Amino acid sequence: MKIRTSRLLLAYSAVVMTAVAGVSVTKAVSQPKVTAFDTIDVQRLNVREADGSLRMAISNKALFPGLILKGKEYPHETRRNAAGMIMFDDEGTEDGGLIFGGLKDKDGKVSSFGHLSFDQYMQDQVVNLEHWEEDGKRAAGLYINDMPDAPMDMERFSRIGAMKDGPEKQAEIAKLKAEKLIGQRRISIAKEAGTALLVLRDADGKARLVMKVAPEGAASIDFMDADGKTVRTVTPAAG
Amino acid sequence: MGLPFDKLLAAGAAGLATVLAGVTVTQAVSEPKTQAFRTLDVQRVNLREANGTLRLVMAGKSSFPGIIWKGKDYPHPSRNNAAGWIFLNDEGTENGGMIWGAHKGPDGKVSGFGHLSFDQYENDQVLSLEQGEEDGHRAAGLTIMDRPDRSMDVAALMAAMAMKDGPEKQKAMASLSEAGFGGASRLFFGKEEGTTQVVLKDANSKPRLRVRVTPKGDSAIEFLDADGKVVRAMTPNAG
Numbered sequence: 358m359k360i361r362t363s364r365l366l367l368a369y370s371a372v373v374m375t376a377v378a379g380v381s382v383t384k385a386v387s388q389p390k391v392t393a394f395d396t397i398d399v400q401r402l403n404v405r406e407a408d409g410s411l412r413m414a415i416s417n418k419a420l421f422p423g424l425i426l427k428g429k430e431y432p433h434e435t436r437r438n439a440a441g442m443i444m445f446d447d448e449g450t451e452d453g454g455l456i457f458g459g460l461k462d463k464d465g466k467v468s469s470f471g472h473l474s475f476d477q478y479m480q481d482q483v484v485n486l487e488h489w490e491e492d493g494k495r496a497a498g499l500y501i502n503d504m505p506d507a508p509m510d511m512e513r514f515s516r517i518g519a520m521k522d523g524p525e526k527q528a529e530i531a532k533l534k535a536e537k538l539i540g541q542r543r544i545s546i547a548k549e550a551g552t553a554l555l556v557l558r559d560a561d562g563k564a565r566l567v568m569k570v571a572p573e574g575a576a577s578i579d580f581m582d583a584d585g586k587t588v589r590t591v592t593p594a595a596g
Numbered sequence: 597m598g599l600p601f602d603k604l605l606a607a608g609a610a611g612l613a614t615v616l617a618g619v620t621v622t623q624a625v626s627e628p629k630t631q632a633f634r635t636l637d638v639q640r641v642n643l644r645e646a647n648g649t650l651r652l653v654m655a656g657k658s659s660f661p662g663i664i665w666k667g668k669d670y671p672h673p674s675r676n677n678a679a680g681w682i683f684l685n686d687e688g689t690e691n692g693g694m695i696w697g698a699h700k701g702p703d704g705k706v707s708g709f710g711h712l713s714f715d716q717y718e719n720d721q722v723l724s725l726e727q728g729e730e731d732g733h734r735a736a737g738l739t740i741m742d743r744p745d746r747s748m749d750v751a752a753l754m755a756a757m758a759m760k761d762g763p764e765k766q767k768a769m770a771s772l773s774e775a776g777f778g779g780a781s782r783l784f785f786g787k788e789e790g791t792t793q794v795v796l797k798d799a800n801s802k803p804r805l806r807v808r809v810t811p812k813g814d815s816a817i818e819f820l821d822a823d824g825k826v827v828r829a830m831t832p833n834a835g
Binding site for chain 2: 412474583
């Protein structure tokens with residue numbers, strides 16, 4: 358990394374000058390320049406490399422980006438209600454995000470979420486830390502996932518996402534699963550349906566070891582086989 | 597990249613017009629001032645206290661800071677390929693960050709990461725949540741660490757880094773452990789080389805209790821001694 362000390366000092370003095378004496382910003386975009394504000398009010402903030410490539414977008418939901426892959430924007434079918442920040446990799450592809458939102462609808466139902474995730478290269482989230490609430494159900498946790506080796510096929514995902522719910526859509530999703538084009542959850546530490554859980558899964562996404570404590574305090578360690586059958590349970594009293 | 601510059605120009609006409617035509621900031625420091633934009637395009641955002649102390653930097657890799665220590669920017673020994681956020685404490689010293697980046701090299705090998713961390717005062721990260729891929733190896737998880745009680749001696753690191761390669765430099769780098777660098781990993785939750793695990797470690801970074809599931813589904817809870825030997829293993833059918 359280049360030493361930036363001189364530039365920082367320069368930048369800092371520019372800030373002071375700006376604040377004290379005022380500054381006119383008339384240089385071309387390519388020249389480094391510092392402009393100072395006490396508060397900026399924006400609907401969307403794009404942070405870019407010097408060559409113009411986008412590295413993060415901080416936005417309200419009205420101007421929120423869709424899914425950007427190699428600089429091309431696709432509609433994001435399930436992320437239409439988020440504000441926050443999207444991260445982009447060196448190649449202009451979504452790389453993660455920190456998003457949040459919540460509202461009470463006219464029937465009094467709350468939907469709410471906070472979500473931080475990091476994605477595998479050209480793929481979906483490998484790490485997600487989140488909380489969500491929907492229609493009275495709540496969950497919160499840290500989840501680590503496997504993602505397919507192949508890059509996400511956005512054309513195909515968009516086509517399936519746009520299909521009407523029904524057996525044809527289910528068949529397309531089953532095909533994606535069979536071709537191992539969908540990620541698998543591998544380990545989670547979470548609270549789901551009131552139970553505190555540690556779940557470790559195999560490469561097929563099947564839970565094989567579960568530690569849990571129920572709301573009323575029942576504690577157990579369960580070992581499961583590949584068919585989901587519990588083959589050993591360790592409890593305070595037995596196992 | 598094919599970013600929607602046209603759209604942004606249209607969308608952010610007011611903001612861009614302001615930037616291109618010049619902004620005159622003439623208010624005194626003490627008067628709060630607010631500038632409003634619909635969309636703002638920048639390479640770097642510095643968030644500061646009223647007295648100028650830097651608290652947050654958001655930047656692409658071309659404008660990314662080094663290690664900022666009491667307001668001074670030093671070159672970072674390893675962070676040369678990141679975009680993201682750096683958090684700074686009340687004294688203008690780095691105390692965490694959220695950084696990311698990914699690209700495919702000319703050899704077709706992917707290198708990518710997403711990383712959130714919080715640092716001990718005047719030392720390195722004690723908590724990190726991350727995913728990474730390098731040369732076909734993937735890992736993701738939450739790591740908790742011990743760090744030395746003393747501050748990192750940044751001047752000692754800079755002096756060692758500036759030395760010519762050779763035995764003298766190796767000696768200087770090795771002695772950094774007496775200058776506040778280093779530490780011990782105490783807890784890991786996540787996946788490494790396909791195995792999901794929770795590992796609790798002693799102050800020497802030795803795993804002493806491990807809960808794991810392999811990709812094929814072999815599961816165990818293991819107690820280990822200080823030499824790394826498993827002294828008790830609970831599996832689906834034994835222990």
